[in-house]
Amino acid sequence: MVADRTNVQVGPGGEADLAALTDIYNHYVRETAVTFDVTPLTPDERRPWLLSHPEDGPHRLMVARLPGPDGRILGYATSGAFRPRAAYATSVETSVYLAPGEGGRGIGSLLYGRLFAALEAEDVHRAYAGVALPNDASVRIHERFGFRQVGLYEEVGRKFGAYHDVAWFEKRVT
Incomplete structure (x- = not known):
């Protein structure tokens, strides 16, 4: 079932979400060059990442989910x-x-909107994003949220037998 953003709930992620978040991330590890991890992770290996994102402060994890018991x-x-x-x-x-x-239904924009709204209350001056290229969708969402490209690391990562560039984007938060 593909979600419509009008029935999506967004809030902080937690321990109960770890397996699903790991599954999503591992899809990108196995199938794409958007992350430079090359070996899928287990939820236990991913737990330190989860714990580094408390519900408040500048390091946040916002999760989009369907409402109801399925969630x-x-x-x-x-x-x-x-x-x-x-x-x-x-x-x-x-x-x-x-x-x-x-993708393509506004869920990424909904997530980023909530994330940046939360960061406005924090002592955050700049946000950065590294985008492995090519990745038109990621470039578009970052530009939509006011990021501008400030650098390019050429052939900085090798995955699936090919070298990939990473474009660096910057956004002023405060």
């Missing part, structure tokens, strides 16, 4: 640490991942 997860958006050094604390790196078949 099937349609995708997620995150903001996480940009770099580990303290001076980078007001910068975040963002990403959005949708379940297979859920």
Whole structure:
């Protein structure tokens, strides 16, 4: 069943979502070059990532799901640490991942909208996103949310026997 964004609920993700979030991410690991992980992860391996996104603060995990007892997860958006050094604390790196078949219906925009609304209340100055190319959909959503390309790492990652560029995008948050 493909979701219509009008009946989608968006809120913080939690432990109960870990298996579904891992499944979504692993689709991109196995099938695409949008992430440079090359081996699918288990939920236990993904748990530290989940725990690095509390319900408040600058590092968030927003999950889109269908309402009701099924509550099937349609995708997620995150903001996480940009770099580990303290001076980078007001910068975040963002990403959005949708379940297979859920693209093109506005769910990614709904997720990013909620994520950036939450970040407006935080001490976040800049958001960054690395987009493995080619990925027209990701470039479009980042531009729609006010990101602009500020750099390009050429042939920085190799996956599926090919080298891939990564475009870096920046957005002013405050």
